[in-house]
Amino acid sequence: MxxxxxxxxxxxxxxxxxAGAVIGLTVPATAAAFEVAINPVLMALLYATFLSVPLTKLGHALRDARFLAGLLVLNFLIVPVVVYVLSRLVADDQALLLGVLLVLLTPCIDYVIVFSGLARAAHDRLLAAAPLLMLLQMLLLPVYLGMFVDPELFEVIDLAPFIEAFLLLIVTPLAVAALTQFLAARFRPAQQVMDLMEALMVPLLMLTLTVVVASQIDAVRTDLPSLLRVIPIYIIFLVVMVPLGIFIGRVFYQDASATRATVFSGATRNSLVVLPLALALPDSLTLVAVVVVTQTLVELVGMVVYVRLIPRVVLEKAGQYN
Structure with a gap:
């Protein structure tokens, strides 16, 4: 099985x-219940993901200076420039602008590990870098927003949900996964838990996708005329990040698996984690959450393409590219 x-x-x-789209559109009254379920299912998915990589190897992965340097340069120097240029297309609309900036300025630290693993990328190194990526985006997001938006718009943003998301979605599953791996070496029930979570990886990702889409798809349908302005931005971003990620891989002399991971990290954004931040905005900016979810929908389709494309563009032998 x-x-x-x-x-x-x-x-x-x-x-x-x-399935999420059908449920959300045919029974829109369930959206609130699905929205409440987002964090629990995402925590379960990340717990299973963290279990799949031996946490004893994380120290070695963090010592990969070339990989980490490339990851940080791409996500926090190059991506902000790309995002600033693309965001000018919606600079006249505060909600669209803020939604685009929130989601595209924050590198993914959750299901990127799953999808990069499917593309035979260095997902263990991405896992090791996840806490650092999360911490840096928490520190730098206010800086970039202060540079890219009007001061009065910046003042309505509350970063407390962002910190809560980090503790809930990253620290907690990672700590429980580390404890489970420690116990698995000594107690068979813990090993059975690990085996079960490995078997549940694909169903958990399916459940997460269904829950997120079902919770927001009706709002996406309602605001589709406005969202049509941001969809091309998200598509262009996915396209542009492939050559930029490969370029960074070459500059930092990364091997093939590390280069693939760099491409995935640059392209995937932290939509599921910033969604609570978007939902906490004032009523006048309710469209921001829908803009964030729209990026999720576009990106997930893009990830299906990436899983097939990136292994063919970045070959197994280090330094070879098509």
Whole structure:
């Protein structure tokens, strides 16, 4: 069964997206309940993801200076420039602008690990870098927003949900995963938990996709005329980040798996983690949350393409590219 799930996981993920859309559009009253379920299912997914990588190897991964340097340069120097240029297309609308900036300025630290693993990228190194990426985006997001938006718009943003998301979605699952791995070496029940979570990886990602889409798809439908302005921005971003990620991989002499991971990190954004931040904004900016979720929908389709494309563009032998 596990082999079957892994073989067919991409079609299954698309089915999950479709199921979420059908539920959210046919029974829109369920959106609030699904929204409450986002954090629990995401925590379960990240717990399973963290369990899949031996945490004893994280120290070695963090010592990979070339990989970390490339990751930080791409996400916190190059991406902000790209985002600033693209965001000028919606600079006349505060909600659209803030939504685009919130989601595109924050590198993903959750399901990027799953999708990069499917593309045979160095997902263990991405996992090791996740806390650092999260901390830096928390520190730098206010800086970039202060540079890119009007001061009065910046003042309405509360970073408390961002900090809460970090503790809830990253620190907690990572700590529990580390404890489970420690106990698994000594107690068989803990090892059985690890085996179960490995088997549940694909279903958990499917559940997460279904819950997120079902919670927001009706709002996306309602605000579609406005959202049509941001969809091209998200598509262009996904396209542009492939050559930029490969360029960074070459500059920092990364091997093929590290370069793939760099491409995925640059392209995937922290939409599920910044969603609570968007939902905490004043009523006048309710569209921001929908802008963030729209990026999720575009990106997930893009990840299906990336999983197929990136291994063919960045070959297994270090330094070879098509």
């Amino acid at each position: 596990l082999d079957w799930l892994e073989r067919w996981q991409i079609p299954l993920h698309l089915i999950a997206l479709g």
